[in-house]
Amino acid sequence: MKLQFFLNGTDVVWDVRPDEYLSNALRRHGIFSIRVGCDESICGSCTVLVDEKPVLSCSVLAITVNGKHVTTVEGIQEEVARLSHFFGEEGANQCSYCGSGMAIIIHALKKEYKNPTDEQIRDFMVGNICRCTGYHSQFKAIKAYLAEGK
Amino acid sequence: MKKFKVVNNKTHSVCGQAEMMGRAVYTQDYEVPGSLVLKMLRSPHAFARIKKIDTSKAEALNGVKCVLTYKNVPHVAFSRAGQGAPQPSPIDKFILDEYVRFIGDEVACVAAINEQIAEDALKLIEVEYEVLEPVLDYKTAYKSKNVIHPEEGISQAFEMGFRPKDNVAASYEMEVGDVEKELAKCDVVIEHAAETQAQAHAMLEPHTCNARLDEHNRLVIYSSTQTPFHVRRIMAQTLGMPLSQIRIVKPRVGGGFGGKQQFHGEMFVALVTLRTGLPSSMIYTREEVFASSYTRHPMYISMKIGADKDGTIRAIDCHALSDTGAYGEHALTVFMIVGSKVLPLYNKVKAVRFGGRVLYTNHVPAGAYRGYGAIQGNYVLESAIDMLAEKLHMDPVELRKKNSMKEKETSPIFEIMGEGTKGTAMIMESCKLPYCIDRGAELIGWKEKYPRKQVGPHKVRSVGCAIAMQGSGIPFSDMGSCAITLQDGGFYMVRCGATDIGQGSDTLISQIVAEELMTTVDKVIIYSSDTDLAPFDVGAYASSTTYISGNAAWKTAIKMRERLISEAATMLEVKEKDIIFDGKTFKAGNKEISLFDLSNKLIYSAPQHQVAVTESYIGHVSPPPFMAAYAEVEVDTETGEYEVLDYVSVVDCGTTINPMLAKGQVEGGITQGFGMASTEEVIYNSKGQLLTNSFLYYHVPTCKTIKHLTTEFADSYEPTGPFGAKSVGEIGIDTPPAVLCNAIYNAVGVRINSLPITPEKILKAMKEKEGK
Numbered sequence: 001m002k003l004q005f006f007l008n009g010t011d012v013v014w015d016v017r018p019d020e021y022l023s024n025a026l027r028r029h030g031i032f033s034i035r036v037g038c039d040e041s042i043c044g045s046c047t048v049l050v051d052e053k054p055v056l057s058c059s060v061l062a063i064t065v066n067g068k069h070v071t072t073v074e075g076i077q078e079e080v081a082r083l084s085h086f087f088g089e090e091g092a093n094q095c096s097y098c099g100s101g102m103a104i105i106i107h108a109l110k111k112e113y114k115n116p117t118d119e120q121i122r123d124f125m126v127g128n129i130c131r132c133t134g135y136h137s138q139f140k141a142i143k144a145y146l147a148e149g150k
Numbered sequence: 151m152k153k154f155k156v157v158n159n160k161t162h163s164v165c166g167q168a169e170m171m172g173r174a175v176y177t178q179d180y181e182v183p184g185s186l187v188l189k190m191l192r193s194p195h196a197f198a199r200i201k202k203i204d205t206s207k208a209e210a211l212n213g214v215k216c217v218l219t220y221k222n223v224p225h226v227a228f229s230r231a232g233q234g235a236p237q238p239s240p241i242d243k244f245i246l247d248e249y250v251r252f253i254g255d256e257v258a259c260v261a262a263i264n265e266q267i268a269e270d271a272l273k274l275i276e277v278e279y280e281v282l283e284p285v286l287d288y289k290t291a292y293k294s295k296n297v298i299h300p301e302e303g304i305s306q307a308f309e310m311g312f313r314p315k316d317n318v319a320a321s322y323e324m325e326v327g328d329v330e331k332e333l334a335k336c337d338v339v340i341e342h343a344a345e346t347q348a349q350a351h352a353m354l355e356p357h358t359c360n361a362r363l364d365e366h367n368r369l370v371i372y373s374s375t376q377t378p379f380h381v382r383r384i385m386a387q388t389l390g391m392p393l394s395q396i397r398i399v400k401p402r403v404g405g406g407f408g409g410k411q412q413f414h415g416e417m418f419v420a421l422v423t424l425r426t427g428l429p430s431s432m433i434y435t436r437e438e439v440f441a442s443s444y445t446r447h448p449m450y451i452s453m454k455i456g457a458d459k460d461g462t463i464r465a466i467d468c469h470a471l472s473d474t475g476a477y478g479e480h481a482l483t484v485f486m487i488v489g490s491k492v493l494p495l496y497n498k499v500k501a502v503r504f505g506g507r508v509l510y511t512n513h514v515p516a517g518a519y520r521g522y523g524a525i526q527g528n529y530v531l532e533s534a535i536d537m538l539a540e541k542l543h544m545d546p547v548e549l550r551k552k553n554s555m556k557e558k559e560t561s562p563i564f565e566i567m568g569e570g571t572k573g574t575a576m577i578m579e580s581c582k583l584p585y586c587i588d589r590g591a592e593l594i595g596w597k598e599k600y601p602r603k604q605v606g607p608h609k610v611r612s613v614g615c616a617i618a619m620q621g622s623g624i625p626f627s628d629m630g631s632c633a634i635t636l637q638d639g640g641f642y643m644v645r646c647g648a649t650d651i652g653q654g655s656d657t658l659i660s661q662i663v664a665e666e667l668m669t670t671v672d673k674v675i676i677y678s679s680d681t682d683l684a685p686f687d688v689g690a691y692a693s694s695t696t697y698i699s700g701n702a703a704w705k706t707a708i709k710m711r712e713r714l715i716s717e718a719a720t721m722l723e724v725k726e727k728d729i730i731f732d733g734k735t736f737k738a739g740n741k742e743i744s745l746f747d748l749s750n751k752l753i754y755s756a757p758q759h760q761v762a763v764t765e766s767y768i769g770h771v772s773p774p775p776f777m778a779a780y781a782e783v784e785v786d787t788e789t790g791e792y793e794v795l796d797y798v799s800v801v802d803c804g805t806t807i808n809p810m811l812a813k814g815q816v817e818g819g820i821t822q823g824f825g826m827a828s829t830e831e832v833i834y835n836s837k838g839q840l841l842t843n844s845f846l847y848y849h850v851p852t853c854k855t856i857k858h859l860t861t862e863f864a865d866s867y868e869p870t871g872p873f874g875a876k877s878v879g880e881i882g883i884d885t886p887p888a889v890l891c892n893a894i895y896n897a898v899g900v901r902i903n904s905l906p907i908t909p910e911k912i913l914k915a916m917k918e919k920e921g922k
């Protein structure tokens with residue numbers, strides 16, 4: 001099937017199977033930031049933005065984003081580089097398999113709140129599993145990142 | 151503490167940014183586009199014999215390139231454990247077998263041009279099973295009439311008590327002194343027993359591997375493995391191939407925790423690619439990661455501890471039963487760690503005994519998992535120590551301080567128990583455990599908070615504690631190597647076998663090299679774990695990386711510095727001893743040359759040679775990291791629910807090469823251990839099927855599980871470690887079960903003797919206690 005959508009701002013037309021999930025279609029087209037941790041809509045590592053809202057790309061069919069805007073880590077490289085600096089400061093990237101999903105969530109959090117409370121930050125992070133860090137360092141890194149330039 | 155410039159200073163993960171930015175760095179990203187997709191037909195029975203298997207319809211399906219069954223793969227027994235040689239695990243697995251021994255075991259493997267066709271082909275395979283009666287309880291598995299491994303051709307590399315006809319994968323017994331006699335002399339003896347579950351590793355990246363033939367027609371496998379060199383060796387032996395025809399590459403790995411020490415799909419992608427000539431790829435589904443890879447060994451452990459009235463512990467008697475599931479991977483070695491990395495904590499005993507059996511069952515196989523027996527042993531021992539303290543009317547912190555290991559002391563256990571074999575005697579050159587205990591008590595506010603405080607009509611706050619130790623590699627067994635070449639332009643290329651699985655070994659090895667060569671991490675380019683390009687290393691297990699691989703890197707860097715000085719001396723025509731090198735410039739009197747110029751001259755003018763050095767390191771001791779842990783919990787006495795308000799860890803791992811990553815190891819370990827202690831419930835149904843086979847049912851900690859983590863390191867220096875370091879990868883995971891168990895007891899007076907400690911169990915125990 002033909003799928004037309006905006007991938008990181010670029011108008012693209014892809015050939016996808018009707019039963020193909022968005023995560024698969026993206027990876028098939030070289031969007032490697034999509035890390036498929038569970039493929040069962042729980043771990044958050046495959047998170048993308050669809051029209052600026054976080055969506056688990058393993059849980060929606062590719063065809064459902066027809067005409068929509070999809071943002072992945074590839075589309076917000078500078079922002080993620082900056083965020084990863086704070087992760088580096090706190091030792092919050094171990095295997096980083098959770099990292100790009102986490103970066104997308106933080107992008108969405110920043111859009112949603114100007115000054116999020118700790119609880120609001122955790123509410124955004126809670127759907128993203130990290131098996132390595134214990135979250136504490138990530139939480140600190142995210143706070144420092146959000147506080148930057150304030 | 152010694153002053154360092156790079157080591158022990160903040161250094162960002164050398165790969166963290168690229169990973170987070172979504173670069174193609176993990177195994178799946180290296181799959182050749184268009185690779186054959188491998189899917190596995192798995193056993194629906196806990197125990198069965200394949201009477202008939204017909205793959206003709208599957209093979210006839212358009213797009214199917216290859217179907218593997220036990221009939222067309224080499225029938226050579228091997229162990230998937232991914233250990234050194236001789237292997238300390240039973241050699242009890244065939245690539246594919248006539249028998250299937252757990253629900254999820256491998257029956258047949260299909261390779262097709264896409265996933266859909268592979269899945270369709272699985273449905274076309276006709277299998278007729280002779281269903282056998284499974285053994286589903288390890289406590290009654292011994293000498294059961296149902297023998298899980300009746301087959302010929304399986305063996306042990308050395309005597310480890312492997313008795314397959316009795317369902318015994320391994321057994322072990324040891325005694326120092328006379329335990330019965332000492333216990334009889336004690337004023338107080340307590341008895342305790344508890345049970346642990348089959349925790350899942352739940353690393354975020356599923357087991358993944360892919361294969362292709364290269365330009366020399368050699369087999370090249372990319373794999374998310376912790377042990378590339380062991381995979382190469384064991385694969386060559388099992389497939390009857392020359393080692394020289396196999397290359398294993400480990401790219402970035404999305405977490406391992408022991409679960410990727412072992413073989414997963416490597417044999418299958420190898421066979422498919424060798425047979426078809428086509429590239430192939432295998433990625434476990436999440437359900438397969440849960441139900442068809444490996445778990446932690448469930449155990450039932452009983453302890454008897456005897457002490458004098460004054461709180462001197464005289465004897466410990468520990469007996470354990472372990473469930474290795476369908477195959478005996480790490481059966482013996484994990485079992486021994488229950489004793490060897492737990493019991494020496496209380497080293498002043500007059501007698502100590504440890505023993506028991508590891509049984510086969512028809513459950514998902516158990517294997518290596520961070521903590522590796524120590525977490526199971528710690529839970530039971532450290533609960534028992536609290537029980538003893540209560541009986542002695544002593545503060546549990548005081549009891550621990552009085553009896554635990556101190557610097558320059560030893561334990562006879564070190565010499566007796568090793569990793570599957572005899573151990574190595576050693577003195578604790580660095581042990582700041584007494585400091586860790588005191589500092590942790592201070593940080594949690596033990597004096598004010600122990601044992602409990604009522605903070606609401608049905609809310610109680612309490613504290614609990616435990617201490618732990620681990621090791622740093624396996625002495626006289628684990629070997630790591632490193633090779634450094636000086637490049638023109640004045641930077642260094644480091645190749646090492648150390649296996650970064652997310653714990654950050656590439657980063658800390660870069661730091662060690664940079665420190666010794668007085669440069670910065672950006673001048674050290676590291677490439678690791680590729681059997682073609684890197685020198686040998688056993689891989690990432692047994693907390694060996696910082697200590698063993700780190701020492702190898704340090705030794706190599708020292709050698710490089712010596713070589714550089716000698717090259718500079720020749721070039722400047724001065725004596726080596728007159729040279730002062732500061733990392734950038736070589737000076738001797740009024741003569742000098744920069745590293746940059748030296749490196750360029752060496753390559754392009756005279757003498758025109760490559761400066762390269764290689765060194766290896768093998769441990770002669772395994773200096774244990776130590777820690778003390780405390781938690782403050784709030785328990786709801788009406789619901790049994792609880793919350794961890796703070797988890798305090800004070801750790802002695804010598805010098806922290808990378809303080810932030812070391813902290814990450816501890817905090818990640820704590821959280822994972824806390825998952826085992828609290829939410830990671832494992833449920834099998836009566837047929838032996840693992841029901842907790844998804845993140846939906848198997849609850850790993852989220853960012854809301856532990857409110858706060860407080861982590862500190864003791865000022866400590868291990869003289870045998872690289873820049874004073876010991877390893878730190880596992881120790882963090884050991885304490886949470888005991889700490890939580892003790893804290894809950896202190897809060898509501900019930901001791902939960904099986905993991906996980908759920909609100910339901912707490913409430914039930916409270917009701918039972920009230921009823922009495």
Ligand code: FES
Binds near residue numbers: 035036040044046056
């Ligand atoms: S891979 Fe999509 S949520 Fe886990």
Ligand code: FES
Binds near residue numbers: 096097098099129
């Ligand atoms: S860093 Fe490994 S899963 Fe988060």
